[in-house]
Amino acid sequence: MPLDHFDLALLDAVQRDAGTSQLDLGSQVNLSSAAVNRRLKKMTEDGVIRGTVAQVDAQKLGYTLTVIAQVEFENERLDLLDAMKKTFLACPQVQQCFYVAGECDFVLILLVRDMEQYTQLTRELFFQSNNVKRFKTLVSMSNVKTGVFVPTLD
Amino acid sequence: MPLDHFDLALLDAVQRDAGTSQLDLGSQVNLSSAAVNRRLKKMTEDGVIRGTVAQVDAQKLGYTLTVIAQVEFENERLDLLDAMKKTFLACPQVQQCFYVAGECDFVLILLVRDMEQYTQLTRELFFQSNNVKRFKTLVSMSNVKTGVFVPTLD
DNA sequence: TCTGAAAATGGACCTTT
DNA sequence: AAAGGTCCATTTTCAGA
Numbered sequence: 001m002p003l004d005h006f007d008l009a010l011l012d013a014v015q016r017d018a019g020t021s022q023l024d025l026g027s028q029v030n031l032s033s034a035a036v037n038r039r040l041k042k043m044t045e046d047g048v049i050r051g052t053v054a055q056v057d058a059q060k061l062g063y064t065l066t067v068i069a070q071v072e073f074e075n076e077r078l079d080l081l082d083a084m085k086k087t088f089l090a091c092p093q094v095q096q097c098f099y100v101a102g103e104c105d106f107v108l109i110l111l112v113r114d115m116e117q118y119t120q121l122t123r124e125l126f127f128q129s130n131n132v133k134r135f136k137t138l139v140s141m142s143n144v145k146t147g148v149f150v151p152t153l154d
Numbered sequence: 155m156p157l158d159h160f161d162l163a164l165l166d167a168v169q170r171d172a173g174t175s176q177l178d179l180g181s182q183v184n185l186s187s188a189a190v191n192r193r194l195k196k197m198t199e200d201g202v203i204r205g206t207v208a209q210v211d212a213q214k215l216g217y218t219l220t221v222i223a224q225v226e227f228e229n230e231r232l233d234l235l236d237a238m239k240k241t242f243l244a245c246p247q248v249q250q251c252f253y254v255a256g257e258c259d260f261v262l263i264l265l266v267r268d269m270e271q272y273t274q275l276t277r278e279l280f281f282q283s284n285n286v287k288r289f290k291t292l293v294s295m296s297n298v299k300t301g302v303f304v305p306t307l308d
Numbered sequence: 309t310c311t312g313a314a315a316a317t318g319g320a321c322c323t324t325t
Numbered sequence: 326a327a328a329g330g331t332c333c334a335t336t337t338t339c340a341g342a
Binding site: 001003011014015016017018019046047048049050051052053054055056057058060061063066068085088089092093094095096097098099100101102104106107111138139140141142143144145146147148149150151152153154 | 155157165168169170171172173200201202203204205206207208209210211212214215217220222239242243246247248249250251252253254255256258260261265292293294295296297298299300301302303304305306307308
Binding site for chain 3: 023034037
């Protein structure tokens with residue numbers, strides 16, 4: 001599954017705008033629309049392209065607050081961690097979750113309507129389990145850069 | 155720009171798979187494809203839908219490491235912070251960046267090929283400016299949840 | 309809501325290296 | 326073989342009746 005510079009250029013383009021027609025993509029990278037079609041199909045089959053999603057403006061849906069939470073656990077037993085992972089995965093307000101090495105165990109990015117919803121969520125997510133030693137809350141004042149763009153050139 | 159439950163159901167669906175045809179979306183939410191078309195068009199014009207993007211597998215492009223960096227500044231002058239924002243925005247390996255209140259100033263999510271690339275980046279991003287007091291590095295052992303999904307129902 | 313034109317997708321087939 | 330190009334059928338989009 002080697003990716004040549006055509007593939008990388010296509011990945012760059014569709015990560016910016018997945019709505020671009022294969023004809024337009026073709027003229028951007030100097031390829032016929034059929035070749036573009038084949039390459040996109042192959043990269044999708046290979047799992048390089050996992051899918052296409054719409055990006056929704058969180059503000060406009062009332063999610064005005066982005067919160068970063070760092071959660072440290074009492075007990076790091078694998079089954080307990082797995083249970084926490086499942087809880088986080090199932091919570092729609094948890095937009096992202098990373099399990100990290102070092103001092104804190106999970107880093108969460110949460111999208112909430114207001115502080116009240118956040119405090120409510122901390123009860124459900126953190127205190128329900130009885131396994132959270134402490135957590136730290138960072139409130140984003142400005143979402144400088146967001147998205148899921150993967151570098152293609154460097 | 156009031157969003158009814160049809161709109162929310164559509165937003166939910168296109169955030170999961172923007173490739174779904176309007177006909178399919180229609181049968182999912184009990185609407186004709188024409189109605190789906192009109193609603194999607196309107197929400198795009200209103201900026202509720204900001205666009206559609208392809209999700210690429212970072213691992214498959216060789217970006218095997220996700221790093222979370224917390225950066226604290228010496229001097230919080232507005233022009234210096236703006237300069238940092240621009241630097242972070244321009245760096246492809248900085249996937250996300252939040253400016254936060256409280257003890258640390260920026261939280262970054264970085265996608266890097268290996269630790270060497272990260273240490274190289276810290277030099278370029280953090281030490282070039284001469285304005286970074288300290289930074290903390292958290293290495294993600296497991297990207298439990300990623301994406302840009304905005305809750306639609308709750 | 310239905311109909312139809314324009315556009316986009318995706319496969320078949322042929323050619324080149 | 327592997328990959329590109331052209332052509333064509335099918336599907337999808339999207340505006341007007």
